[in-house]
Amino acid sequence: QSALTQPPSASGSPGQSVTISCTGTSSDVGGYNYVSWYQQHPGKAPKLMIYEVNKRPSGVPDRFSGSKSGNTASLTVSGLQAEDEADYYCHSYGGGNNRVFGTGTKVTVL
């Protein structure tokens, strides 16, 4: 299964918003409401930020939100803060034992 497509980079100034897209197919992103997003700081393990398209785990700030339209999911980070600078990966369930990550997006806070 091919990786989901994300833009390599995104950026914004502190306080601004940034939106990252994640494009798949009708067999994964478009076929299931099981898209999740992960934040990874350099040298650290990834951290779950959003699951089931738009649900936030306990402890994740409400500045992080998720959505989906057709075969494309999106993660929006509002009110950007310096600590939001990290790599972000989307993931989708694809039926059976099919699970696929996105290519990753490096978010820079200017």
Add this chain to the structure above:
Amino acid sequence: EVQLVESGGSLVQPGGSLRLPCAASGFRVSDEFVSWVRQAPGKGLEWVSVIYSDGNTGSADSVKGRFSVSKDNSRNTVYLQMNSLTPDDTGVYYCTHLKFFAFQVWGQGTMVTVSS
């Protein structure tokens, strides 16, 4: 609190084998799903395998036939058995708690290097 601790990573020659244990706490591996995800140096995340509460397993095409996952419920530990290793298998291997179709909690990772 759910925690996962991987171990067993090392330098291994091409064609060799390695077993990675993942010790879980805060939940029972007999009742929940555990999945492995890896990351090659400087690259993105790649899903590797999963073991379900009933012991059934699944793997990515890239490792099918070479990697297998098992568990010891009495030790609350999951194992990733890796055979016929190639340099493309080099990377950090993470053990994760899979719930609601998402990798809820991650271990700190263990480094596997395949090189002669």
